[in-house]
Amino acid sequence: MNERIVFEDVSKFYGEILGVNRVNLSIPPGITSLVGPNGSGKTTLMNLMAGLVKPSRGRIEVLGCTTDDPENLFKFVGYSTQFDAFPKGLTGFQFIYSYLCLSGMTRQDAERSTQQAIERVNMMDAASRKIAAYSKGMRQRIRLAQALAHKPRVIVLDEPLNGLDPLARTEMIALFRASAAQGCYVIISSHILHEVDVISDQVILLSNGYVVAEGQIQSVREEIQEHPTQILIRCDRPRELAAKLFEAEYAVEVSIHKDGRGLLMKTRDADRFYLAMNQLAMNGIQIESIAPADGDVLSVYEYLIGSEEVMR
């Protein structure tokens, strides 16, 4: 059995509207984040993965199962939409229980699994209340519980952190990590880039229906050649260090940090810089820390998709 989620030359058009185009992906277990501006194709990619839409072209396999086979696919795929959508008049418990019955679970198993799912998202007290009376964060959590209740191996969550307060967010992230650590595939889309950075094992960057980059964020950053790597160096004598760095041919730009206790350097050859730093450190300059300043999702997103989109 193929242990990956595979997209082979997948395109999806809604009439004349482009959803995604020529997508080739192979997603391993762990937390994978889909990042991109509105209308970039994140939801379409998730819907394709969950078999909710059929590709106009190409082939999709989720752990060896094609998305045309819902009976098998949804045994191990859990999905939560970004929309605040619920059937009318149900309590939190009924909401999860009824969908588990639709999945084919027997009443006893459905009841047990509903209880477990509600406990996982910490909603025990509110389970018997109508969803219409829930806060946005509670609705988000009960939707997550619905996606997790049948113990899926692939969990596809569209904007799962929207509307959650910081505490609930931390709990949810812990939940994603626990699922990923068990060998599950957690696919999430998010606009909150600093959180994506913290929780993701790999990212997929999308823009206008195309995959712009994919992989571990550090590897993606290393491949962006047109933007020199930015490195923040904290040291006791930044001006002296800056003067020495200016002499090196790998340095593109060096500037003293605003607080005067470090400097920001841009280089096209980070490896040579790191080697040279050992030498400089031995010359009496006390270096407190060296860290990449643009190795996060936000910077990669800005370089590949543009600062205007980041603002959107």
Next chain:
Amino acid sequence: MAIYRRNYRPYSGALTPEWSRFLVLFRYFRRNLFRSKVQTGFFVLCFFYPIACLVIIYLAHSASFLAKLGIPSQLISIDNMFFFRFISVQGVLAFLMTAFAGPGLISPDLANGALPLYFCRPFSRAEYVLGKASVLGILLSEITWIPGVVLFFIQASFAGASWAWDNLWISGSLILGSLIWIIILSLLAMALSAWVKWRVVAGALLLAVMFFGAGFAQAINGVLRIDAGHFVDVAYLIGTVWIGLFNIEAHNAISAFQASVALVLYCSICLWLLMRKVRAYEVVQ
């Protein structure tokens, strides 16, 4: 790099048969439906006429009681016309019941964007439509052919085996005639419910299809001096089919076969409209 322990265990319990899953929708919708006192009251009202028919059947076989009342026994005749009247009355009640219950079938799911939640389960669009249709199907069966067949067998028990054997076709006509009407009403109600997100408007549209259809048919026939206008009148079409099924002598502008073909066409259009709307996603331009 994450380290995966791979101790994930999938659900390995028993599964219910695929064919039975649409009944989950039926269960939930029916429970909600009977929360309304008006709906429950109307459902009870639908059994008044069958009970009246039951009394008439009893009286028809109680010659001494009729004589006491001074009613000639030949005045009450339990035949194809009796059951035709039964299906006509119950058919109208079934239509009113559909106008109450039908609009709420799909429109709330569409208005609340809940369709992806159904389709991210091993549950197809056809099963969804079947599940929703079963709500009306079972509800309308309870007030049309089921009491009709019960009345038929009560009459058969009074009249004897030879009557039952000679008139067995009436029970077939009751079942077939009711099922055709139930299918039409269910598809029409669901199609309107899918295309009109407001429940009240969908209900009003269903009434309009029936009443304006009849008026429109009269207008076409009057202005153009033809009979083809009847094809836009669904009530006339089903009446023609019932007349054919119950072997009633009546002059009709179109044949039962032509009416049946027109009804099949209406059903196909409703099904097409439904499938266009019942999808897991909506394209927002």
